């Protein structure tokens with residue numbers, strides 16, 4: 001019955017959707033239906049109306065969304081589109097319920113036809129097909145136009161918010177509520193007698209039999225009814241996003257803060273809803289989709305520039321952790337975070353916020369954060385996350401062409417709460433029990449907070465009771481769009497927890513919210529205010545110094561000679577020549593500590609070398625090698641920096657242009673320069689010299705081939721790589737034949753490696769390098785082109801201005817509507833300017849794409865380089881340093897116990913993921929071209945994890961088997977036998 005009604009509804013909609021349209025009488029439906037093979041009817045019918053569709057596609061779910069604006073409209077459209085397709089299937093397959101345009105009742109009797117009739121019928125079918133195709137095309141065109149219109153609308157909304165005219169809330173504000181949805185985890189054992197989902201897709205009833213023995217739920221009530229904003233049962237990830245998040249994200253681009261929170265029992269699907277299945281693009285959750293929506297919209301905006309920054313916070317046992325902390329490990333004490341109330345709202349002091357320029361970068365951060373989450377196994381969920389996680393995207397919109405100087409800020413807070421079940425239910429002990437009690441406490445504080453927020457009479461809202469509630473102070477209700485997704489199980493055994501989750505959802509649903517966009521602010525003003533503040537503070541310093549008779553004080557970055565002076569002071573202090581180092585300023589203190597660090601690491605290396613030599617541990621050239629290793633790292637860093645600079649100079653022209661425009665708008669004459677000419681550069685050079693280590697007399701200055709690193713060699717070779725052929729002759733004798741030969745100098749060994757074992761990776765490295773260089777060249781020429789266009793635009797603008805002035809001086813003519821009449825020259829100048837603007841925009845897009853390619857290429861090249869070097873290191877160690885018996889032990893079947901990773905696994909790290917990615921490219925990408933960023937970010941993360949895991953295992957292995965690890969954290973891999 002449902003299904004029949006469903007089809008009728010869809011058919012009606014099909015005709016409603018295109019008013020005035022009626023199928024031409026010449027295209028009857030009957031013959032086609034009559035020819036349909038028996039059985040197709042049923043198949044088509046069921047395919048068109050699965051149970052899921054009944055619940056999801058009910059338009060009332062969409063109506064439940066607070067604002068029927070562009071985003072939610074498109075959600076409805078999406079389902080209408082599906083319905084239309086389904087509807088057309090219904091038209092073909094359900095003759096009993098369909099009438100044609102003339103109202104004739106169709107029949108399923110197959111008429112006997114002559115050949116002529118059949119031909120005619122075929123012709124008619126052809127015509128019908130053509131007609132349908134045309135209709136489809138028209139509809140597509142219409143949809144495209146509507147999409148564009150919506151996009152333009154969104155852009156124009158942002159533009160108007162940014163406009164100079166004071167923005168007033170012209171539409172009366174109607175109090176709204178926090179939206180609450182319920183998502184049921186799919187199950188084969190849905191407790192139909194206990195959980196009843198209403199046909200309105202909003203209500204849910206729970207029936208629990210009163211337990212004769214008494215128990216948790218043993219009061220007089222056995223039935224509960226809840227009415228929320230929507231039920232998501234058997235709903236795809238896409239539909240969940242459309243219903244729950246799309247509007248919030250679209251509004252965030254218009255300056256509204258948005259919050260989406262997943263609450264529910266452990267394992268009920270919070271993480272699945274928020275982040276999604278890790279490996280499948282189709283099953284990605286709200287966060288990856290929100291990232292995609294933002295970057296997609298940003299790319300489509302013509303005049304609005306969107307910048308995005310990301311932070312990822314974890315609250316675990318009432319402690320805050322930065323899941324994206326750059327260098328520090330989780331839980332590191334140095335990384336103290338604190339929730340602060342600032343003038344601009346709540347913020348977490350010390351939490352790293354990362355600017356991201358494209359989707360893949362943002363996804364990479366998400367995946368990185370995900371891998372750092374605390375996962376504690378739990379009887380309810382093997383992958384239970386025992387912490388609350390808050391992924392925040394900070395969005396900033398401003399006008400691209402600087403028609404105004406305002407900036408619109410907003411943030412989207414996406415919260416994945418820890419499981420909400422009661423302690424007894426977790427069946428956990430020890431640490432997990434402690435965690436559960438923390439989680440329970442913070443969730444009950446959250447509940448208290450929600451109750452307080454929902455009560456309009458309450459004056460005090462207990463935000464500060466827990467870290468979670470404090471962090472969420474400005475993210476729940478108030479002026480932001482807040483949506484709660486309550487994840488529940490459908491099974492009978494979880495019904496009590498389901499009941500308590502639904503109570504939480506209802507309370508949340510009572511919380512009022514009055515979403516208003518954040519006030520745009522003047523970037524220029526804030527930069528100016530900061531500059532003034534710096535200026536003032538500098539003056540204050542000067543005054544304090546003169547009062548304290550310290551007129552010699554300077555607060556500029558240190559020069560090379562100043563650094564050298566500090567170094568010599570530190571050395572004197574260590575030798576006891578001077579008693580103390582007098583402290584002058586913060587920069588000097590930092591430099592003193594740095595110098596101490598440099599000296600300590602040098603001494604460590606020296607001591608290590610001496611020990612090796614003294615006890616004859618088999619590494620004759622250890623001194624040279626350790627330096628060679630440090631050189632290697634240094635060279636690598638230097639090369640990366642060089643390449644980074646290349647990219648920046650080539651592709652960064654675009655930013656230069658933007659900056660130029662920025663400066664114009666800021667009215668600054670020239671970009672800020674270092675207070676000391678060449679100061680920073682000099683300081684950096686000084687840095688490098690020092691890092692290469694030791695005093696002049698020591699081996700770092702040595703030019704011997706031993707100290708020459710492979711990466712250095714890579715550099716040289718890259719320069720002359722064009723002439724070099726892959727099929728080079730003179731392949732040296734294979735190392736395999738040699739039984740632990742006396743170590744070759746690394747330089748020679750590297751040459752050998754490139755020609756045999758590392759030949760393929762070396763070829764790939766060169767190929768990547770070549771591609772990167774060509775992209776850089778192209779981006780350089782595009783940047784030049786942009787510059788030329790800009791100059792032309794400037795010239796035309798000037799000419800236009802002159803023309804306008806002339807027109808005004810000569811007196812203006814107006815037409816009957818009062819419009820100023822301009823002459824042909826001015827008109828052609830305007831046209832030319834328009835044309836140039838378009839060219840400028842196109843070149844800009846090209847440059848941006850090239851920049852993304854360069855960035856990606858650069859990453860690829862870096863990876864390739866690292867792999868080449870690490871493989872070389874392993875090969876070198878295996879060939880020259882590991883004795884035969886250890887090599888045997890490392891082979892499969894050798895006496896290394898299971899669980900340890902054979903060395904050859906390390907050499908092929910990442911290959912599996914790469915293969916996976918390539919395979920996936922062949923299959924998934926053609927259907928889903930937008931999934932590239934998702935899979936790339938995923939692959940990067942997987943590779944990183946595999947590498948880290950392998951390294952940890954390898955280190956353990958070395959320790960266990962009496963193999964002495966090289967001292968120092970950053971040592972390259974080497975296996976050394978104990979005497």
Ligand SMILES: Nc1ncnc2c1ncn2[C@@H]1O[C@H](COP(=O)(O)OP(=O)(O)OP(=O)(O)O)[C@@H](O)[C@H]1O
Nearest residue numbers: 185186266267268269270271272381384385418419
């Ligand atoms: N709607 C769904 N469709 C398919 N699989 C789901 C769905 N919801 C959850 N799952 C699966 O159930 C398992 C548990 O889900 P998830 O980890 O998201 O639960 P959780 O509520 O986040 O648990 P915890 O509180 O312990 O973190 C996962 O393997 C997930 O893939």
